Amino acid sequence: MSFSLNARHIQDMSAAATLEPHWGYADRALPCTSDAGTCAYLDADYSAHDRGMLYTGILWSVICAILLIWACWKHYDHSSTNSALFAPRLSGIYKVRRTLAALTHRYLLPDACRAIFGRTTRLQVLVLAALAGYLLIFSFVGIQYNTWVTPVSEMSDAYQTRSTIGPWSDRVGVLAYALTPLSVMLSSRESFLTLVTGLPYQTFNFLHRWLGYIIVVQGSLHTIMWCIVELRLYQPQPTTGIEWVTQTYIVWGIVAMILLLAIFFLSTPWGIRFTGYETFRKVHYVLAMVYIGACWGHWKQLKCFLWPSLIFWFIDRGARLVRTAILHYHPDQLDQSRVLGFKTAEASVTRFPESDNGDVIRLVLENPQDPWAIGQHYYLCFKQGSIWQSHPFTPLNAPVVSQGKVKHSYIVRAKKGETKRIADLAANGISKTPVILTGPYGESMTRALTPDTNIICVAGGTGITYVLPVLLELAQRSPSPDRKIQLIWAIRHSSNTEWVGEELAFLWKAEKALNLKIDIFTTRDSTVKGPSSSAEDQSGISTPDLDEKAVNISPACVSSASGICDCSSCTPGENLSFSSDCKKKHPCLHKLIPDFLDMNIRGPTTVFASGPGGMISDLRSIVASCNSGSKVWHGHEKFDVSLVCDDRLER
Structure with a gap:
């Protein structure tokens, strides 16, 4: 009740006969014992919030329905493709599917407005536009637009100006919270979306980036509008503003906004160049989790959106460790030099020197594992460089199991960073390097x-x-x-x-x-x-x-x-x-x-x-x-x- 009192201080909680619960919001004190204008404002405020929660439910219901239909179609498509028995009966469906695919490729495959979105297909921009359109419409729908001017108790010359700015900024804040789990899902390498749709995780990077921009705009508008309300429209000032800004939930809200802006600026091309890509990634992970914690401290009633965000993040990080452990856990090779049977893969290094675009190195290694699918890639961590960095590379060979091992071959352009360090080692006569693998990732072709x-x-x-x-x-x-x-x-x-x-x-x-x-x-x-016409070059x-x-x-x-x-x-x-x-x-x-x-x-x-x-x-x-x-x-x-x-x- 103390949190509700601080959050909705215009209500007289001591005179309330009952507290009406509202999902994701402070309880409503009933009956309303304030003046008529304040009670009308509270009616509009709570009504707008309830509608906003309904719209977030519709948003997630649509997303879940699309994923469910996609998963069912994916299963049906696999079954029909692999079964020659159904081919005659599916000829009509096959024809429709091929026609729709051709139409989609014709109109949605080219780049869309490269100056703004970069090298992104029209299809991805269309998906973003649909999501942004929904958010734009339902940020305004279902809100009573009005202004209520009410006197301040015990002050005859001061008035409170209550308007639609408050309910609208709350609506925008609720939508920002609701988008947080989706943003985390779109950024995950161990992606639930990949599991459902079959699309590789990097396909979702564009939506993750632009969804982040939308959340930044929503958070900024939410903060600016409430600052206007509490520091200008509510009286008397500066007493009301000071009391408001010193409350715990407001302090956490300010912290969350600062973290959100830091994430935004560090993720710009200038921020990435300033910090370096690997530093950006690590800082991005940490700031994102602290930001979610600050959002919890600001408005814990909306933790229904924050719990999934944390769960998806920890699943992603844990699954990466599990993948790496499975690839390198060899208990039959346990000795004193290896911890719990974990063994790095020894890769032979061949260097092809070039003067105009950085050297090229070829890595060849063997590892006891299951074969990957054509088109998938692995993340390689070079132990002689830094264990905190890994880079995605596609094996250039087809996977073949021989005596329980699978051969990996990679071609790497060594311009700078860790790959340049490995090329320099090869130039100095080092022919082998330990490699830690994580994967495979990506779609099967x-x-x-x-x-x-x-x-x-x-x-x-x-x-x-x-x-x-x-x-x-x-x-x-x-x-x-x-x-x-x-x-x-x-x-x-x-x-x-x-x-x-x-x-x-x-x-x-x-x-x-x-x-x-x-x-x-x-x-x-x-x-x-x-x-070279020789059967073998110097690299063998x-x-x-x-x-x-x-x-x-x-x-x-x-x-x-x-x-x-x-x-x-x-x-x-x-x-x-x-x-x-x-x-x-x-x-x-x-x-x-x-x-x-x-x-x-x-x-x-x-x-x-x-x-x-x-x-x-x-x-x-x-x-x-x-x-x-x-x-x-x-x-x-x-x-x-x-x-x-x-x-x-x-x-």
């Missing part, structure tokens, strides 16, 4: 590799690690005669093929069986030179002997800044094609992708891509333009083109 789906892989530089496992997986399967496959890889120098020489040699042997075409574009070489990694093959050297397409180029001189190469001419030549995706689709006999096409942001943005526009819902509806599945890209900042 296996379901996209159906026999009737054509595959085109596009990679830039070290992005080859994302698309190469797809090709290696297809090379191990029974070939599909009507399927066409193409690899487009842009690298700076032809010698960069040594990074994945062993894998390229394997694909070279399977080229005809796979109906595979490989195009490699060199962007910095003044003259074309194939990779075999490279394809291209000098013995017919290599077609075709002029490169020059991409302009707008992504539009003149492709009249482009001649597609046969088999393995090296393209190099003049300066900074890049593959002309505006011609290569449509040309690939024109060669297809039947079936949809999936484009797997990883590389610079500009390349991914161009691909989104190109793939979108290649889709046609009407043509797919009339049976031309070649116009159903999907894009699967690696949108992580680090590979």
Whole structure:
């Protein structure tokens, strides 16, 4: 009751015959013994709050309903895809699904307002707009807009001005609390949303960031409006303002707002550059939890939104530790040097020196574990650097279990930080380094590799690690005669093929069986030179002997800044094609992708891509333009083109 008295001091709690409970709010003292204006204001205030709680319930009911429908559809889709028995009966549903997919890709795949949202698809911006629209509408609906001027007791010349500002700012604050668990869920690496939808956790980073911006705006408006009410509209001043600001729940509210603003400023590009990305991540975790605690101290009646936030956060952190322990817990190898059977993986390091973009290192290790799915990645922590940092990298090899162990191979661009430190160790003759793994994370791309789906892989530089496992997986399967496959890889120098020489040699042997075409574009070489013709380079990694093959050297397409180029001189190469001419030549995706689709006999096409942001943005526009819902509806599945890209900042 003392908390209610402090929070709603305009009520006469001592004269109340009963206390009416309100979920998420202070109890209402009934009957109201104050003046008519104050009682009318309290009626409007409590009514607005109750409606606000109803709207938050509707919001979460809609979110849960969407997730439930998504999970059911995901299960149904898996069952129908894996069961040939239901294929004839599902032909109509299959046709509708393909048509809707083509329409979605056509209109929602390209980037949306890059100046504001960055390299983000229209679909994600549409989801954000729907959420923001709901919040905007229901921040104002169900509130009685009025002003009540009432006299101050025992002061004939002072008046209280009570208005809709109070109930409205409370509504905004309630919505900010209600969004907190969703924000934590969107940021989790061990994501419940990934478990339900099948989408990788990094897909939700955009919504997490912008939802945070919305919470900052809501918290700021809530704080500013109540400062206006208590420090200006309520009388007498400054007595009322001082009594208000010194109350415990207000102090916690001020602390929560300061923490929220600190989180916001540190998460801006300038804040991240100032502190460093790893420092930003650690500080972000700590400040977020302290902020939730301050919100609890400010208004514990809304702890129904704070408990789930804490639970999701601790589950995320605990699950990461469990994943790491499972990967490195080997009790059969227990000795005095290892604690509880925990053993790091020893990775061999091969360095490929480069002068213009940082060295590249290849890590190869073996670990007793279950195989991962194609498309998933691991977080690697380099023990010789810092145990407080880990970076996501995609294994470039297909997972194969041999004698209880799975081989991992990684290509890492070592520009600065921990990766640069490992490259420096390799330059000084250190050939092995201990690595701690966490994972796997991300979506499985296996379901996209159906026999009737054509595959085109596009990679830039070290992005080859994302698309190469797809090709290696297809090379191990029974070939599909009507399927066409193409690899487009842009690298700076032809010698960069040594990074994945062993894998390229394997694909070279399977080229005809796979109906595979490989195009490699060199962007910095003044003259074309194939990779080393020796069977083994100094690192012991075999490279394809291209000098013995017919290599077609075709002029490169020059991409302009707008992504539009003149492709009249482009001649597609046969088999393995090296393209190099003049300066900074890049593959002309505006011609290569449509040309690939024109060669297809039947079936949809999936484009797997990883590389610079500009390349991914161009691909989104190109793939979108290649889709046609009407043509797919009339049976031309070649116009159903999907894009699967690696949108992580680090590979």
